[in-house]
Amino acid sequence: MDSPFQTLREVFRAEYTVNFSVERPGGGILMTLANDAGIALRQFIAAERLNCRRRATCLRASWGRGRPPPTR
Incomplete structure (x- = not known):
């Protein structure tokens, strides 16, 4: 089973550097x-x-279209 950190890093690594x-x-x-x-x-x-369990899907869905919103 992947850790939540591995899962999130994998989801975003193509476009972003991910830090926790x-x-x-x-x-x-x-x-x-x-x-x-x-x-x-x-x-x-x-x-x-x-x-x-659906952490990556939940996070991506909350940002829409798989891209995070710009920071404020």
């Missing part, structure tokens, strides 16, 4: 997607969502 950092003691993480143009997305992922 521990954001909260409860298990939440901050995922950063970047490319040659800079940071494309910083997304907090709660522990519950990170452990979702």
